[in-house]
Amino acid sequence: MFYGEKLQALREDNKMSLLDVGIIIRFDSNTYNNYEKENVLIPTKHLNTLCNYFNVSFDYMFNFKDSKQYKNVIKNINKELVGQRLKSFREELHYTQSKLADLLNISRTTISEYENGHVLITIPVLYKICDKFGISADYLLGKIDKKVVFNRKN
Numbered sequence: 001m002f003y004g005e006k007l008q009a010l011r012e013d014n015k016m017s018l019l020d021v022g023i024i025i026r027f028d029s030n031t032y033n034n035y036e037k038e039n040v041l042i043p044t045k046h047l048n049t050l051c052n053y054f055n056v057s058f059d060y061m062f063n064f065k066d067s068k069q070y071k072n073v074i075k076n077i078n079k080e081l082v083g084q085r086l087k088s089f090r091e092e093l094h095y096t097q098s099k100l101a102d103l104l105n106i107s108r109t110t111i112s113e114y115e116n117g118h119v120l121i122t123i124p125v126l127y128k129i130c131d132k133f134g135i136s137a138d139y140l141l142g143k144i145d146k147k148v149v150f151n152r153k154n
Helices: 004-013 018-025 029-037 044-054 079-092 097-104 108-115 123-133
Strands: none
Touching (some): 004 018, 018 044, 079 123
C-alpha cells in the first residue's frame, strides 16, 4: 500500500532485526513483520512511535515528500487537535461530514468521532485524505504547526 517498504528500509538501514523494532513498539516480531508486509494495518500511534524513533515524518513514510523530516516536530499526537484540524480542513472545502465520509467510503459517525477527538484517525483514512487533497499528514496530526500542501494525486 504505502508505508511497508519504508519501514523495512529504515529497519535495515539501522541494522535492526524485526525483534528489535518489535520491542520499540512493544509487539512481537511477527506482528511487526505483518506491519512491514502490510498484511495488517499499523495503528496510527505505533507508526508515530516509529516515525519518532527513526526521525522521519508521516509524509516521508507516505511518499508525499523525499526529505525525511520537518523542523520543530512535535512528538505526541493530540486527538483533540487532530479533530480540530480535520474539521477546519473539511470546512475550508465547504464539505459536510456526510460528503467527506462518502468520498472516503466511511460513515459520517466516524468523521464525527475523529473531529470530536474521541477516536484517533486511522492510517488508511489519514492517507486517503492527504493523498486526495494534498495536505500534510504531519500537519493534520499536529506534529507540525505550518500547514503544508502537496500536488494532488487524484
